[in-house]
Amino acid sequence: MCGIVGIIAKAEVSGPILDGLKRLEYRGYDSSGIATIHAGRLERRRAVGKLQALEQTLRERPLHGAIGIGHTRWATHGAPNVTNAHPHATETIAVVHNGIIENFAELRESLIAKGVAFESETDTEVIPQLINHLLVSHNMSPVEAFQGALKKLQGAFAIAAIFDGEEDLILCARRGSPLALGRGEGERFLGSDAYALAPFTNRITYLKEGDWAIIRQDGWQIFDATDTEVERREQLSDAASALIDKGGYRHFMAKEIHEQPEVIGHTLSAYIDPVARKVTLPDRALDFKNLERLTISACGTAFYAGQIAKYWFEEWARLPVEIDIASELRYRVLPWPKQGAALFISQSGETADTLAALREAKAHGQQIGAVINVPESTIAREADACFPTNAGPEIGVASTKAFTCQLATLACLALAAGVARGHIDAKREGELVDALLEVPRLALEAITLEPQIEQIAHELAQASDVLYLGRGVSFPLAMEGALKLKEISYIHAEGYGAGELKHGPIALIDEKVPVIVLAPDDRLFEKTVSNMQEVMARGGCCLLMSSAAGIERAKRGGAPWQSLVIPDIDQALSPFVYAIPAQLLAYHTALVKGTDVDQPRNLAKSVTVE
Numbered sequence: 001m002c003g004i005v006g007i008i009a010k011a012e013v014s015g016p017i018l019d020g021l022k023r024l025e026y027r028g029y030d031s032s033g034i035a036t037i038h039a040g041r042l043e044r045r046r047a048v049g050k051l052q053a054l055e056q057t058l059r060e061r062p063l064h065g066a067i068g069i070g071h072t073r074w075a076t077h078g079a080p081n082v083t084n085a086h087p088h089a090t091e092t093i094a095v096v097h098n099g100i101i102e103n104f105a106e107l108r109e110s111l112i113a114k115g116v117a118f119e120s121e122t123d124t125e126v127i128p129q130l131i132n133h134l135l136v137s138h139n140m141s142p143v144e145a146f147q148g149a150l151k152k153l154q155g156a157f158a159i160a161a162i163f164d165g166e167e168d169l170i171l172c173a174r175r176g177s178p179l180a181l182g183r184g185e186g187e188r189f190l191g192s193d194a195y196a197l198a199p200f201t202n203r204i205t206y207l208k209e210g211d212w213a214i215i216r217q218d219g220w221q222i223f224d225a226t227d228t229e230v231e232r233r234e235q236l237s238d239a240a241s242a243l244i245d246k247g248g249y250r251h252f253m254a255k256e257i258h259e260q261p262e263v264i265g266h267t268l269s270a271y272i273d274p275v276a277r278k279v280t281l282p283d284r285a286l287d288f289k290n291l292e293r294l295t296i297s298a299c300g301t302a303f304y305a306g307q308i309a310k311y312w313f314e315e316w317a318r319l320p321v322e323i324d325i326a327s328e329l330r331y332r333v334l335p336w337p338k339q340g341a342a343l344f345i346s347q348s349g350e351t352a353d354t355l356a357a358l359r360e361a362k363a364h365g366q367q368i369g370a371v372i373n374v375p376e377s378t379i380a381r382e383a384d385a386c387f388p389t390n391a392g393p394e395i396g397v398a399s400t401k402a403f404t405c406q407l408a409t410l411a412c413l414a415l416a417a418g419v420a421r422g423h424i425d426a427k428r429e430g431e432l433v434d435a436l437l438e439v440p441r442l443a444l445e446a447i448t449l450e451p452q453i454e455q456i457a458h459e460l461a462q463a464s465d466v467l468y469l470g471r472g473v474s475f476p477l478a479m480e481g482a483l484k485l486k487e488i489s490y491i492h493a494e495g496y497g498a499g500e501l502k503h504g505p506i507a508l509i510d511e512k513v514p515v516i517v518l519a520p521d522d523r524l525f526e527k528t529v530s531n532m533q534e535v536m537a538r539g540g541c542c543l544l545m546s547s548a549a550g551i552e553r554a555k556r557g558g559a560p561w562q563s564l565v566i567p568d569i570d571q572a573l574s575p576f577v578y579a580i581p582a583q584l585l586a587y588h589t590a591l592v593k594g595t596d597v598d599q600p601r602n603l604a605k606s607v608t609v610e
């Protein structure tokens with residue numbers, strides 16, 4: 001989603017702002033822009049497409065000044081064109097904005113009635129127009145006008161503004177979307193996250209929900225939602241030391257797929273005592289023992305991780321689970337249990353729907369747990385108990401390592417719930433702990449399938465539709481595999497429960513629709529394989545992913561088009577190792593198709609709007 005960078009420095013800022021924006025590219029965007037103040041006057045440059053276009057514009061028409069704000073825009077209201085790109089400006093003010101102004105139509109109408117002319121189709125433009133109106137018609141100071149406008153704006157947003165004639169003033173506010181302030185020597189910075197500020201400083205202060213701030217070159221004042229001046233803790237961010245480079249890989253996604261053995265191990269080590277062969281949760285955990293029901297919610301890939309975990313919670317802890325995508329759960333009229341807990345899963349910890357679903361569950365008295373990759377995020381802060389996934393920064397828009405680390409955390413939680421509820425004895429706990437500790441090695445083994453997957457990808461790239469089938473824990477994984485393929489290769493793909501095939505999707509089968517069958521050698525193996533044979537009987541070409549023994553058994557009913565031998569693993573934990581070939585297949589297919597793997601079209605990394 002949109003990214004914000006702002007700098008007040010001693011020297012020219014447009015270059016550094018551009019560097020900061022480059023570090024926000026991973027969030028997804030389709031236009032960009034920078035505004036500065038030079039010799040007291042506001043100036044701006046904007047461009048459509050990648051930041052190279054803005055860089056080119058800046059080469060042709062340089063932007064001077066030691067104060068400025070920059071923005072990468074992911075279009076919500078209005079097409080991605082120069083007029084709709086940020087910063088939006090009037091003669092007196094330039095504004096960058098992340099999020100949505102929900103009452104923009106009403107504000108726009110009332111400003112138009114006062115004679116204000118709008119030039120863009122965006123919701124954002126009401127902000128500079130409103131502030132300009134308060135400055136000019138009500139004779140307010142920049143701070144008063146900014147405060148006044150904040151009181152009228154509804155929605156979830158982060159904004160930053162600079163003012164004509166004010167070379168030592170940036171005003172910013174956070175409501176819903178994160179903002180980080182950074183302190184340098186005689187320089188001040190602000191950004192959508194600490195990564196954006198990593199080239200400049202590691203001394204980071206996060207604004208809290210409802211905060212707004214006055215930033216000057218030598219310091220800042222922060223105010224809370226009641227306009228009371230407050231102190232916010234400075235922390236040393238490790239974003240600067242986090243390797244925000246591709247580590248020799250062609251894409252962040254490739255690097256992140258290959259990091260999985262290590263980061264899954266890192267995540268498991270936070271929850272497992274390998275000597276005692278026990279699972280250990282942080283002190284502030286959920287009271288699994290007395291729960292009537294667990295509700296799980298998330299979006300996209302994180303939701304599929306939750307769906308896999310539902311099987312684990314039900315089987316190991318005999319705990320009833322209600323699960324839904326966050327955009328639905330937040331509006332459902334659910335009968336919430338008296339003794340209930342709700343678990344929210346999010347890589348970024350900022351996803352608007354997941355956050356809203358969390359607040360809904362909290363309002364209904366549920367204990368709130370969060371499985372989160374960004375510990376300083378809003379969802380992490382609002383949860384009663386936070387369960388980190390130690391995946392490290394995930395930059396590729398398509399989630400890979402965050403997914404398997406979510407699985408690692410969720411498996412440990414489900415196991416702990418099983419122990420707490422008396423359904424897992426010490427022997428089974430030890431067995432499952434041993435099996436989990438094997439996952440990093442097996443993940444590494446799964447990665448060695450890459451050359452074979454690369455070959456298959458050349459053929460898969462010719463397809464325009466692909467089906468993924470699985471049963472049990474492989475059913476959500478089939479949906480995740482299909483999501484990976486569609487989002488980065490733009491090939492239409494769907495995941496189905498294999499048993500559902502006959503109820504409709506089988507009508508799609510012909511020799512042009514490859515079917516990817518995820519069939520770990522578990523108690524449902526024979527059922528899934530007979531679904532595969534139904535496809536083959538209708539001329540469909542199948543790629544079977546199974547264990548060596550499974551593939552041998554399946555071949556008795558006729559050999560599939562392709563097969564991939566996946567390492568043997570405890571049946572319940574198969575999603576860890578089946579996820580990796582599914583990710584690699586999507587990645588290599590996208591390479592063949594020549595798409596933008598790390599920043600697929602129309603997608604954003606952190607979806608901070610509804």
Ligand code: F6R
Pocket residue numbers: 299300301302303345346347348349350351354397398399400483484487605606607
């Ligand atoms: C898909 C993908 C998305 C995210 C979803 C939730 O590859 O990355 O489906 O999983 O937008 O994002 P988080 O986990 O940040 O809440």
